[in-house]
Amino acid sequence: MPTLTTLIWIAVALLLIGVYLSWTAGRLDRLHARIDAARAALDAQLLRRASIAQELATAGVLDPAASIVLYQAAHDARQAEEEQREVAESELSQALRAVFAESAQVEAVRAAPGGDETAGELAAAVRRVPMARRFHNDSVRAARALRRHRKVRWFRLAGHAPFPLAFEMDDGPPPVLADRAQ
């Protein structure tokens, strides 16, 4: 009789552990889905920023030197391979900061026909990139914290999903465009 009781207890314990592991795997799955969505949003914001930069570079409202710098950086950011992406996007941030170092450039863009909207779109884009990147890296951190846990490692709950990596780049916006008091 005692053996039977012991067996029942062991079965109950195993069952509970199984349910707990299954629940943890569900949690991890949801975190991976969150990373995918955040990454898609970050991609969209980066592309939007590069497109507006390219649009501005080819519109002829900026001086030729600034246009070329901006065009080159925007083009490289859009065409970059996955491994070069962080560097190329950082260079676009630097180019934007250099070109829009003073408010006179922004005024020049605004003065052009339809320039007000373009300047507004650019300001929105340079604000949203850091936002999207922060949300992405936050989800990466949450997933990594769970994946480092013993239960996940020992029972290989993450399956074959690649270990999530943060997206590191220089995303500082040009100060003139980031000033909210305007």
Added chain:
Amino acid sequence: MRIGIVCPYSWDVPGGVQFHIRDLAEHLIGLGHQVSVLAPSDDETPLPPYVVSAGRAVPVPYNGSVARLNFGFLSAARVRRWVHEGDFDVLHIHEPATPSLALLACWSAQGPIVATFHTSNPRSRIMIAAYPILQPALEKISARIAVSEYARRTLVEHLGGDAVTIPNGVDVDFFAGAEPKSEWQGGPEGRTIGFIGRIDEPRKGLPVLIKALPRILEEAPGTRLLVAGRGDEEEAVASLPEKMRESVEFLGMVSDEDKARLLRSVDLYVAPNTGGESFGIILVEAMSAGAPVLASDLDAFEQVLDGGAAGQLFPNEQADALATAAVSLLADPERRAELRARGTRHVRRFDWSTVGADILAVYETVADGAASVAPDERIGLRARLGLARD
């Protein structure tokens, strides 16, 4: 966009978070979005059309005071039904790290969830103990918003991860356009100082101001202190000499209109709060109304005042320093005009047009490339064990 907002505290009790949610909802509705707010409330309380009641909150002792919370099957069912019927593009919850309706909503929904952290409590044992319980729910939040850099720092320290900083919003033009009231305005015979806040809450700092008052009255005779807020008026002035008590006028609870008029009228607004502030909306309101601000140097206040450029700071809890600063400001109309001008410029970043655009940008960022909000259908035990038939 279809936006669902969850208010953690009772709608019928006035409070900073409730006002923030009300203004945000009205701003978003004004922009043409569909907004539904889920809030605890007595069923008898009249609610604005966009608010859905989540039932009465139950008073429970929590964290040293009595909190009014929603929990249990009934509340959970109401939350799930609201999430299901709303079919929101994005769910915005407030204060998810407290046991409240927000946490319940976070628990029972999936999809793009945005969370705003308002308070910045010091790390407590409860938080450490609750961390493993909170974590699975907090993991679902796609975007976190902190109301100040200070709140963001404590959030990162306690829960890890990161957040974007978006300040609380204020309707700047409402305050800027208020009509000053002549009896609250100072004249050549004496200036007026304003204070708004609970009288009986030492955290709001009225005792510090009262302690500084004798010196202010000595060096700037005729000065009047106007106090708006609930509390025991007798007790507040008990430490003052008899003849100085008439320099303090109590206005009791004031309406929003009177608050704006008071801030428009006074020569100086003093915020002597001693701690526990994560933002300082009252400073923004004072600056909107064009009142020169003198505030204690709390982290949150320093930030709202642009490091002391948009308002003057004094060392926290030091009545003497407060008196010195107040006297020199009251005697110097040029400095006051300068603070007024800087405050008026600085405050535009807190206007709803700016803050609302930032919050919408967060919504759009998380709603991009994600399905809409839905109830979180838990997998049943049978499915987990592979016994489900379909």
